[in-house]
Amino acid sequence: MFDVFRISFLEYKKFFCKxxxxxxxxxxxxxxxxxxxxxxxxxxxxxxxxxxxxxxxGFMQFVLMFCASSLLPEEFRCGTSTFIxxxxxxxxxxxxTKILFFTLYSITIGLMNFILITYYMTTKNLxxxxxxxxxxxxxxxxxxWFIGNYFLFFTVIFKSRAISFITGLFFLYFFSDCLxxxxxxxLVSTKILxxxxxxSVFQFLIGDSINANKIIGMLIGALIFFxxxxxxxxxxxx
Amino acid sequence: MSEILKIAAVTxxxxxxxxxxxxxxxxxxxxILGLVGPNGAGKxxxxxxxVGLTRNFEGKIICNVDRKIIAxxxxxxxxxxxxxxxxxxxxxxxxxxxxxxxNGKLNKKNLNDIVELMGLSNAVKKKVKTYSLxxxxxxxxxxxxxxxxxxxxxxxxxxxxxxxxxxxxxxxxQKIAFENKVSILISSHTLSEIEKICQRAVVLKKGKAIExxxxxxxxxxxxxxxxxxxETDEFLALLKAKNIVIExxxxxxxxxxxxxxxxxxxxxDVVLKDINFTSVYEVRKSLEDKFLDLTGGNKxx
Numbered sequence: 001m002f003d004v005f006r007i008s009f010l011e012y013k014k015f016f017c018k019x020x021x022x023x024x025x026x027x028x029x030x031x032x033x034x035x036x037x038x039x040x041x042x043x044x045x046x047x048x049x050x051x052x053x054x055x056x057x058g059f060m061q062f063v064l065m066f067c068a069s070s071l072l073p074e075e076f077r078c079g080t081s082t083f084i085x086x087x088x089x090x091x092x093x094x095x096x097t098k099i100l101f102f103t104l105y106s107i108t109i110g111l112m113n114f115i116l117i118t119y120y121m122t123t124k125n126l127x128x129x130x131x132x133x134x135x136x137x138x139x140x141x142x143x144x145w146f147i148g149n150y151f152l153f154f155t156v157i158f159k160s161r162a163i164s165f166i167t168g169l170f171f172l173y174f175f176s177d178c179l180x181x182x183x184x185x186x187l188v189s190t191k192i193l194x195x196x197x198x199x200s201v202f203q204f205l206i207g208d209s210i211n212a213n214k215i216i217g218m219l220i221g222a223l224i225f226f227x228x229x230x231x232x233x234x235x236x237x238x
Numbered sequence: 239m240s241e242i243l244k245i246a247a248v249t250x251x252x253x254x255x256x257x258x259x260x261x262x263x264x265x266x267x268x269x270i271l272g273l274v275g276p277n278g279a280g281k282x283x284x285x286x287x288x289v290g291l292t293r294n295f296e297g298k299i300i301c302n303v304d305r306k307i308i309a310x311x312x313x314x315x316x317x318x319x320x321x322x323x324x325x326x327x328x329x330x331x332x333x334x335x336x337x338x339x340x341n342g343k344l345n346k347k348n349l350n351d352i353v354e355l356m357g358l359s360n361a362v363k364k365k366v367k368t369y370s371l372x373x374x375x376x377x378x379x380x381x382x383x384x385x386x387x388x389x390x391x392x393x394x395x396x397x398x399x400x401x402x403x404x405x406x407x408x409x410x411x412q413k414i415a416f417e418n419k420v421s422i423l424i425s426s427h428t429l430s431e432i433e434k435i436c437q438r439a440v441v442l443k444k445g446k447a448i449e450x451x452x453x454x455x456x457x458x459x460x461x462x463x464x465x466x467x468x469e470t471d472e473f474l475a476l477l478k479a480k481n482i483v484i485e486x487x488x489x490x491x492x493x494x495x496x497x498x499x500x501x502x503x504x505x506x507d508v509v510l511k512d513i514n515f516t517s518v519y520e521v522r523k524s525l526e527d528k529f530l531d532l533t534g535g536n537k538x539x
Contacts, residue, residue: 010339017328079323086289087340088313237292
């Protein structure tokens, strides 16, 4: 198990070898700061922390989905799958390292959120909301587990980043919309729906409170998708 | 020599087409075994099955390696299948470090030795995207050798290498097979290379192992003798009378197939018949000749 953590950290280091990561980060920071600055100048009476979270999470959900769709296809695109999947680690272990890397990556995004809020609040002489930081870390941790495993399932089937991203996104919106309609028509109790990750995944993003039902639902959902991915992947010809 | 790897009745179908059909052979400890065949014969498919990339097949791959002899930082299989590819945004050294660490604790000494051996010391710190085909091939070879594998599976390892590189790799493979008892399965279209390096070669054709040629015993060399003579007609008449197989008739040269022990008595017959000949010599068939015979001179090799 220790090996899996070690390799996840190697994956994390590998990710930061890409020049494009730094370019995207730089561009995002510039765009983000400009947007927040414009919004606060327009005298909208909204809590700045809520506003920053809205913009940041709204953007980052797609970044995370796209990154999750790239976890496995990158190896096929680079042609390194032959080396990776003939190593001493099993395919399931490799999938697990990819998910752990994705979690680390998501937590880094949570940290970015904290840095931005701290920067903004300091410049405006406002108190730093540490409780928001804790919330964001938990949010990104749980969200990444579900989104990572959910998109991994599609990448195991399609081996293509673009197809996995589009298919995953389509089903995510489709199921979540269906469940939302069910709840609006009072056909199913909200307490039950909270256990279904497709129902709560978008509520996470709009800053709805995290409760135990949602956390359990997301974690179980992630586990189901991981087991399905591992089961299919172990039997595939690469 | 003990058999370290057994390929037992391996069959693989793609849709309704057989890519491999009942392929059976063994790889001995410390042996270098060649895998030859025309394009589409099933060499890469078989290698992918052996290393576990292809999982849906019939038959068995039996590995007789005591897992206890493999240290934590070592691995059972080292492989290079198809053209080696790496993370282009990382340096050669970073790539090797990553793949080495995948198999266990990073062995820096082993890594540096291999880098030096592959002649990559100057280039290893550069990004892989700047590498030439030959350099990528060397890096791929280095990757396969990381963590001291017990069995090496190499698909066209000398592609894109210069003659010096080919020579260095050949010597190194022979060294590790002899000294470290590493078993090597190697496929190549350069049959002269296979002939130089391998002890045996498995010939694949349309997914079937049609022959296993033993290079050391030279059993693949049929005893063919060439007679240089001006009296071709008389010579051919004698061959017909003696019921000897004629291999080829050229201008002043007749090649016949004959057991070695019968050569002297045949020469006596020729002398008794008063047929003049200027020389007689044994014709050795190269692996390439044998390969072309077996595969029907397939031109897509």
